[in-house]
Structures are given as structure tokens and as C-alpha cells.
Amino acid sequence: MMMLLSTQPTSEPNPIVPQLDVPMHGSILKDPILRRAVRESVPLFIPAIPFGFILGAAMTRSELPTWIAWLSSITVFAGAAQLAMVTSAGVASWWTAVATAVVINSRHIMYSAGLTPRFQNQPRWFRWVGPFFIIDQVFALVAARSDLDRRQFRIYTLTAGLFFFSSWLIVTTAGVLLGSAVPTNWKIEMAVAVMFAGLVAIPIQKLSAVVASVAGAGASILFLDLPNRLGLLVGAAAGIMAAFVTDELIEARSPAARSEDSQA
């Protein structure tokens, strides 16, 4: 960590320690890209504060030992999946809890694909380390910064990533420490469900997303009585399949598809 912060001039690059190619004068903390990354990250982190706090509070009520649930902020570092895992653990089967969190995070494949061109000419160490920090907000930030060169992209990505990572730890820790003081009759668990409703509703842009949501909820109601809360996975699978069929039908009816049919 000190190597990242200290930039004393050296005659030979260290072949082992990752090089950030920072200017050879002054501290990296004065780098304008680093400051820009922090400045642009702050507004995106503010909405995550109550989310992190509620997650921390949910950790104290989870069947998972609290310290293990808290460690998920380090190993998983993804709010919705952590919340799903923490609330399902011990209530649903181990596999259901894991599969739910894993499936929620599968959207990160799109982020990885979207940023691949920016990572292609980067040093190997960065291609391994950088993706760890590509959460929703960091993806939104770095994907929009096409003006950055290779070095600036590294500094920007790592700075934004470390900012979100450390802030997330602080907020979820606060939730763990203070959340247990919240009276149980406040039913703070409901806040998790309302938060998820917002996460579903805000980004919806396509009909298939609406279908996914309605079919997912409907199927899980139908299968609520399955053991180990397997209805959750059945509902999720039904929602994804219904959305797939919807997209296929829409595409089949699109003008381009009709034109191909008429030519055939």
C-alpha cells in the first residue's frame, strides 16, 4: 500500500511491485486524476449509505454469524447479493442462498464485457486486480470516462474502486454496530424488501424486464410452499425464461425480422 502512496524517484522500475506510472514528482495523492475519481465517486456513494447501513443491521439479525456476514463486505463487495445471502442464510438451504446471490451478481459479466477493450492493453497485474472493484457504480463511472489514457484509466479505476470499497466497509460496520440498537418492532427487515423493490423499479427500460419481474414474483408465490425456500429459485428461473420468450417474440415481430421472412 505504501508503494501506491509514495512516489519517490527511482532509477529502475521494480519488476515485482506493480507500477502505476505516476509522475516522478510529488505525491500520487496530488494527482488530478485521483482527485477527480474521488470527487466524482462521492455523489454516487451517498445513496448507498442507507443501503449499507440496512445491510449491516440485517447482518446482526442473520442466521450467519455476524462476523462472517460482515466479512462478505470484503469477499463479495456487492450490496444486493450480500443482502440476499445474509437474509436467506440459515432460512433457505445453503445452496439456495448461494445460488440466489450468485445469480444476482451474474450481471457483472456485462460489466466485464463492456470494459474489456479498456483492460486489453493494461499490465497483467491490473487486469487481475482491477475487475475486483467493478461494482455497479464504478462501472458507471469508468465506462463513461473515455477521455482517460491507459495510466489515467488505472489510477481512476483503482481510486474509485478503493473509495467505494473502504466506504462500503465503514458503512456496513456502522450498520453492524448500531443496527442491533434498532428496536425489533420497527421491522427494519421490511426496509430490505422496499429497497429491493426500488432496485427493481428504477432501471426497468424494457417490456421483458417488467415480464421478468412479474413472472418472477408470481411463480415464487405459486411455489412458496416448496421446502428450503426453493420457490425463490423456481421464481427466478421462471422470470428469466419469461423475459427470454418475450424478447424472442418482440424480435420476431420486429420490422427487420419481417423483412428477412419476406425475402426468404
Added chain:
Amino acid sequence: MSVVSGVAMILTVGLSTYLFRSGVILFVGNRPLPDRFVRTLQSVAPAVLSALIVTMIAGGEGVSGIELPEIVALGVGGTTARLSKNLILGLAAGMSVFWGLDWLM
């Protein structure tokens, strides 16, 4: 839940998440992902989260575990978040309605 099961859980989810974030960058490169695959991924979050909401509010009691204040709170919270594009506002509206109805009923 035992410590071993719990640790295995956060490590499994953590490793899977890292592979999702890094997989294309490290192993696929610039080859494009199939359109259908990308399109399907976009439906994953609404499907899973909606199923999760139902399972959470039912609380293991089946359909009888889902109560009116919860349904209304979810509707108000989701709609407010959608219209304002603000998760915190949605949370505040949803929980206010929930606490209000819960107190009345």
C-alpha cells in the same frame, strides 16, 4: 449455521462474483458475447429480486405470511423510487406507508 458453512458461503459467492467481474477481461478478450446471452443477463436482476421480495415478506409462512401493509409499502416504495429515480426517497415513502398501515391495523 456453522462457521464452516458460513465461511464456505461467503467464499463461494465471493469467488463467483470475482469471476463474473473478471472472466471476460481475463479469458474471453475482445470477442463479443452472444446477443441473446447479454439480453438474458439484463433480465436476471428483476427476476431474482422480485422472487426474493416475495420470499422475504412471506417469511416462511406461505401466502398467508404476505400482509396488506407489506404489499402497499412495496408498491409505494417501488413507484416512488421509479418516478424520482431515487432509492432513498423510495425507501422513505415505502417505510412511512408501512409503519403507518402497520400501526392502523
